[in-house]
Amino acid sequence: MAITTTATLGKSSDTRVIKGMAPQLRWQLGKVLEIRQETPNVKSLILDVPDWTTHLAGQHVDVRLMAEDGYQAQRSYSIASPPEDRYLMLTVERIEDGEVSPYLTDELRVGDRIELRGPIGGYFVWNARDEKGDDSPLFLVAGGSGIVPLMAMIRHRGNSGNTVPTKLLYSSPCHEEVIYREELERVSANDSSLRVIHTLTRRQPHNWMSYGRRIDRAMLADTAWRPADKPLAFTCGPTTLVEAVANDLQALGYEPERIKTERFGPTGG
Amino acid sequence: MRDTNLRLDGNAAGGLLNEMFPFEMTTAEATCGGCGTTKLFGEVMLYRHGMGAILRCADCDTALIRITHVGGSYRLDLSGITYLRIAADIH
Numbered sequence: 001m002a003i004t005t006t007a008t009l010g011k012s013s014d015t016r017v018i019k020g021m022a023p024q025l026r027w028q029l030g031k032v033l034e035i036r037q038e039t040p041n042v043k044s045l046i047l048d049v050p051d052w053t054t055h056l057a058g059q060h061v062d063v064r065l066m067a068e069d070g071y072q073a074q075r076s077y078s079i080a081s082p083p084e085d086r087y088l089m090l091t092v093e094r095i096e097d098g099e100v101s102p103y104l105t106d107e108l109r110v111g112d113r114i115e116l117r118g119p120i121g122g123y124f125v126w127n128a129r130d131e132k133g134d135d136s137p138l139f140l141v142a143g144g145s146g147i148v149p150l151m152a153m154i155r156h157r158g159n160s161g162n163t164v165p166t167k168l169l170y171s172s173p174c175h176e177e178v179i180y181r182e183e184l185e186r187v188s189a190n191d192s193s194l195r196v197i198h199t200l201t202r203r204q205p206h207n208w209m210s211y212g213r214r215i216d217r218a219m220l221a222d223t224a225w226r227p228a229d230k231p232l233a234f235t236c237g238p239t240t241l242v243e244a245v246a247n248d249l250q251a252l253g254y255e256p257e258r259i260k261t262e263r264f265g266p267t268g269g
Numbered sequence: 270m271r272d273t274n275l276r277l278d279g280n281a282a283g284g285l286l287n288e289m290f291p292f293e294m295t296t297a298e299a300t301c302g303g304c305g306t307t308k309l310f311g312e313v314m315l316y317r318h319g320m321g322a323i324l325r326c327a328d329c330d331t332a333l334i335r336i337t338h339v340g341g342s343y344r345l346d347l348s349g350i351t352y353l354r355i356a357a358d359i360h
Contacts (some may be wrong), residue, residue: 021289022291022294024287024291025284025287059283060280061284062284076277076280117284118284120280120295121280121283121293121294121295121311122283122293122295122311123279123296123310123311123312124295124311171278177290239270242303261278261312262278262280263276264277
């Protein structure tokens with residue numbers, strides 16, 4: 001095989017910035033400032049990471065836990081906070097039998113510290129500043145805790161005053177398990193260019209007016225922007241949902257390279 | 270649990286790859302030796318195991334890169350790819 005890289009690793013006095021250069025990430029300690037219960041199974045951790053530089057909406061961090069006997073477990077968690085926030089927010093779903101998430105959701109207390117490294121990822125990211133002059137609408141599709149990186153994008157979009165037309169199609173089991181429910185209601189009520197469409201797959205409240213089934217091609221055809229509008233799509237959630245959404249959007253005429261996917265697998269564990 | 274649910278994106282290997290390469294590797298591009306498809310690492314399939322990870326082609330399932338970290342060494346089996354391009358534009 002062949003490897004090409006066009007980087008010139010200059011002398012120490014060389015101050016050119018090499019885009020794409022990511023010096024080896026160090027493990028850092030983040031101090032838990034606040035723990036927020038989002039739904040019965042999901043908590044947000046607000047962390048003070050003293051040496052945090054900045055990140056892009058959609059990026060993740062690796063979290064490492066180490067037992068006293070040296071055993072390590074490591075998982076990736078999407079960053080929920082926008083780049084503009086001073087503190088880092090991770091939103092963690094408790095996975096039964098998981099190695100890391102039950103510790104983060106059940107054991108961790110305000111004032112504790114956890115090890116993390118990041119930000120990581122250059123593929124599933126959205127930067128409002130890069131999109132200036134590009135009014136392609138955004139179509140965001142989330143399943144369960146797949147909302148987390150998309151929420152970072154929605155928050156970043158709001159903070160940066162970007163008004164690109166945006167729709168979020170969000171699948172949750174039931175009303176009580178809709179993560180960031182109140183914030184999504186608030187931001188979409190105050191922003192006519194942002195529309196949030198829910199589907200509740202397991203149980204719907206009385207008088208529920210929106211969808212009550214799993215996301216399928218017909219639902220995507222109803223809700224997605226027309227391919228002629230050159231939309232940019234991001235979908236995140238369980239592997240099966242993400243793959244079905246990506247296939248269906250392609251079948252509806254979306255350009256494959258404008259459908260960005262992030263699979264959660266068993267949601268990080 | 271079905272295998273499909275154990276599958277992650279190459280995205281999730283960004284931290285691990287950064288231990289070996291000083292670049293944002295989720296946007297590096299690799300050509301599959303099995304089917305010839307070129308994709309970003311962020312888009313390929315990742316399977317994690319106790320000692321490391323395997324990146325597989327999203328189209329034909331060829332093992333692109335096998336990474337293990339054992340005994341203080343990283344071992345990379347790159348036989349599944351024919352080409353690797355790492356974006357490193359100088360500004």
